[in-house]
Amino acid sequence: MSETTPDAPGPEATGTEVEVPLDPAAQAQQLGTRSGMWGRAGTGDTSGYGGITRALEMPGLAQRPLGGWFDAIVDRLDALVPGWGTGRILVYRDELTLFVRREALLEVARALRDDAQLRFEMCPSVSGVHYPGSIGEELHAVYHLLSVTHNRRIRLEVTCTDADPHIPSIVSVYPHADWHERETWDMFGIQFDGHPSLTRILMPDDWNGHPQRKDYPLGGVPVEYKGAVVPPPDERRKY
Amino acid sequence: MTASEQINDTPNPGVNDPYGADPSGAADAVYLSQGGDWDEIAHAQAERGDEVIVVNMGPQHPSTHGVLRLILEMDGETVVSIRPGIGFLHTGIEKNMEHRTWTQGVTFCTRMDYVAPLFNEVAYCLGVEKLLDITDRVPERASVLRVLVMELNRIASHLVAIGTGGMEIGALTVMTIAFREREMILDFLEALSGLRMNHAYVRPGGVAVDLHEGGLDQLRELIKWLEKHLPEYATLCNENPIFKGRMEGISYVDLPTATALAMTGPPLRATGLPHDLRKSQPYCGYETYDFEVQTWNTCDAYGRFRIRLNETWESLKIVRQCLERLEKTTGQPVMVEDAKIALPAQLTVGPDGQGNSNEHIKHIMGESMEALIHHFKLVTEGFRVPVGQVYAAVESPKGELGVHLVSDGGTKPYRAHFRDPGFHHLQAVPVMCEGAMMSDVVVAVASLDPVLGGVDR
Numbered sequence: 001m002s003e004t005t006p007d008a009p010g011p012e013a014t015g016t017e018v019e020v021p022l023d024p025a026a027q028a029q030q031l032g033t034r035s036g037m038w039g040r041a042g043t044g045d046t047s048g049y050g051g052i053t054r055a056l057e058m059p060g061l062a063q064r065p066l067g068g069w070f071d072a073i074v075d076r077l078d079a080l081v082p083g084w085g086t087g088r089i090l091v092y093r094d095e096l097t098l099f100v101r102r103e104a105l106l107e108v109a110r111a112l113r114d115d116a117q118l119r120f121e122m123c124p125s126v127s128g129v130h131y132p133g134s135i136g137e138e139l140h141a142v143y144h145l146l147s148v149t150h151n152r153r154i155r156l157e158v159t160c161t162d163a164d165p166h167i168p169s170i171v172s173v174y175p176h177a178d179w180h181e182r183e184t185w186d187m188f189g190i191q192f193d194g195h196p197s198l199t200r201i202l203m204p205d206d207w208n209g210h211p212q213r214k215d216y217p218l219g220g221v222p223v224e225y226k227g228a229v230v231p232p233p234d235e236r237r238k239y
Numbered sequence: 240m241t242a243s244e245q246i247n248d249t250p251n252p253g254v255n256d257p258y259g260a261d262p263s264g265a266a267d268a269v270y271l272s273q274g275g276d277w278d279e280i281a282h283a284q285a286e287r288g289d290e291v292i293v294v295n296m297g298p299q300h301p302s303t304h305g306v307l308r309l310i311l312e313m314d315g316e317t318v319v320s321i322r323p324g325i326g327f328l329h330t331g332i333e334k335n336m337e338h339r340t341w342t343q344g345v346t347f348c349t350r351m352d353y354v355a356p357l358f359n360e361v362a363y364c365l366g367v368e369k370l371l372d373i374t375d376r377v378p379e380r381a382s383v384l385r386v387l388v389m390e391l392n393r394i395a396s397h398l399v400a401i402g403t404g405g406m407e408i409g410a411l412t413v414m415t416i417a418f419r420e421r422e423m424i425l426d427f428l429e430a431l432s433g434l435r436m437n438h439a440y441v442r443p444g445g446v447a448v449d450l451h452e453g454g455l456d457q458l459r460e461l462i463k464w465l466e467k468h469l470p471e472y473a474t475l476c477n478e479n480p481i482f483k484g485r486m487e488g489i490s491y492v493d494l495p496t497a498t499a500l501a502m503t504g505p506p507l508r509a510t511g512l513p514h515d516l517r518k519s520q521p522y523c524g525y526e527t528y529d530f531e532v533q534t535w536n537t538c539d540a541y542g543r544f545r546i547r548l549n550e551t552w553e554s555l556k557i558v559r560q561c562l563e564r565l566e567k568t569t570g571q572p573v574m575v576e577d578a579k580i581a582l583p584a585q586l587t588v589g590p591d592g593q594g595n596s597n598e599h600i601k602h603i604m605g606e607s608m609e610a611l612i613h614h615f616k617l618v619t620e621g622f623r624v625p626v627g628q629v630y631a632a633v634e635s636p637k638g639e640l641g642v643h644l645v646s647d648g649g650t651k652p653y654r655a656h657f658r659d660p661g662f663h664h665l666q667a668v669p670v671m672c673e674g675a676m677m678s679d680v681v682v683a684v685a686s687l688d689p690v691l692g693g694v695d696r
Contacts (some may be wrong), residue, residue: 058628
């Protein structure tokens with residue numbers, strides 16, 4: 001079952017003939033590796049496939065032309081904010097993801113909001129993701145923008161490292177990103193520079209650590225039932 | 240006020256207890272609960288020449304829709320500043336989902352916004368289906384059932400919003416009749432899914448179980464009941480002078496403000512903008528249903544109330560269309576064909592109300608080795624979802640409910656983030672309330688209709 005996931009290669013097979021990009025940031029994001037046939041190490045796998053090691057990478061790395069209105073967005077951004085991106089653009093499941101240089105984030109956000117051809121009035125969601133396996137870009141802040149005028153959605157991603165978890169705040173452009181950035185700080189420890197009051201929002205004020213980072217344990221105790229012991233959820237088998 | 244600010248602002252080296260006393264002894268004024276001379280206190284307050292007092296509202300307050308804490312600075316009856324404090328109901332749903340299979344995630348996310356649980360489920364499942372690239376393969380009957388339960392749930396949620404909102408301004412009858420209708424809807428959903436709330440009915444690939452026996456008749460009865468009783472709210476409230484007096488012009492948010500605050504749902508539509516994801520970015524086949532987007536032009540709490548009331552009628556219109564489609568699609572599948580994804584593969588009504596289909600058990604236990612393997616792998620491991628990330632959004636009764644899902648190719652979500660409209664809208668409370676009366680705060684919060692289970696997740 002593990003090898004026959006529905007459309008396992010995914011759309012990275014289409015239009016993603018990468019010709020040795022110059023900027024490493026323009027390459028596909030590496031999530032880590034998966035080994036063995038069943039995604040699980042240390043089993044008595046005698047099938048001969050136990051030695052397989054596959055690199056996991058974020059699919060959808062796209063080259064121009066991107067198709068549809070995606071090109072118009074990128075062209076306009078190129079004109080308004082030269083050098084805005086890291087060179088990595090993903091098109092996956094009809095969604096456009098733009099990787100923005102963090103120094104340029106504020107300028108990009110302002111252009112996306114103010115320019116009549118772009119006009120993304122709203123930033124409905126900011127979310128963080130922690131990829132400990134992606135060396136050099138462990139923390140991602142993911143911004144989902146909505147244009148009511150043009151009825152479009154795009155996604156911006158900005159990365160930073162565990163050692164330097166700083167990303168400029170976009171509250172001055174999108175005031176409603178206030179609580180979302182606070183939540184992302186609370187849960188992932190990304191510091192949004194320039195935020196008016198970057199305090200914890202969901203966890204208690206005196207909490208230590210950032211719970212949704214991958215190195216933060218879920219907690220839980222083993223449960224015994226009729227002699228068998230069920231380990232806590234984060235210590236169970238992973239596939 | 241100043242004492243509490245000092246505790247927060249001045250670092251106290253060596254003292255780790257943020258709630259402990261300030262060791263420097265610096266305190267502005269201390270009022271103890273065991274009493275004192277009221278004259279002295281009033282006199283001291285008058286000497287300060289500062290009329291502002293701090294009022295803490297919640298987290299246990301009946302009119303805060305759950306455990307919402309509001310910290311108000313009051314000058315007499317006027318709100319000088321207001322700060323919402325949330326997080327009292329944070330249960331780590333998103334973190335927990337990372338340690339359960341994609342199917343089990345439904346039972347977690349349904350518990351977020353517990354007044355509109357089916358929207359959480361649909362948003363999540365649409366996201367998973369997008370990652371699996373099976374959006375087009377979800378059977379038609381499953382989509383119809385999703386739309387049906389969502390629209391019934393929308394009516395129930397709006398009734399709670401109207402009812403509790405009415406109760407908070409003193410109109411208890413509105414609440415008692417709203418909960419009566421809601422209970423009828425929950426009865427139907429219980430008969431359908433087995434649970435009054437937190438149904439876990441919508442699953443990746445379809446829905447858990449087909450319409451129950453006699454379900455169509457029960458639905459017809461329900462529609463009849465709602466048609467009879469929904470007009471009562473309009474008669475009771477629409478022109479009620481007290482209702483209007485408490486709501487008209489209160490918590491004013493016009494279109495520029497709503498855009499700056501990225502409001503969605505009834506608060507945005509009350510500014511006159513017909514933005515509804517069911518129309519602008521349809522999902523589950525909403526483009527094939529006939530309904531109108533309800534707007535109002537008063538930008539106030541009364542407009543939001545009227546929009547909710549009108550939307551219950553639009554939802555009922557959609558429910559009637561679902562009924563017709565369910566009649567036509569009787570017997571069709573409600574779960575995607577792919578046996579590697581479809582869980583539960585078969586359910587039927589047993590003596591205890593629900594259970595596994597005997598036919599299915601016979602098939603997997605006695606007839607087909609492959610079916611048994613699929614079933615075993617699905618239950619123990621779950622299904623794999625290709626690497627990638629998606630964002631899916633639905634129009635919940637409160638506004639845009641978005642879900643951001645990341646998969647690393649395993650059988651569990653790598654990250655699941657929910658954008659709850661209540662969480663987003665509570666940011667607007669200071670804009671809506673500062674400069675208003677304290678009694679308007681209650682109306683303003685009720686007009687946003689936040690559910691703290693969704694806000695804190």
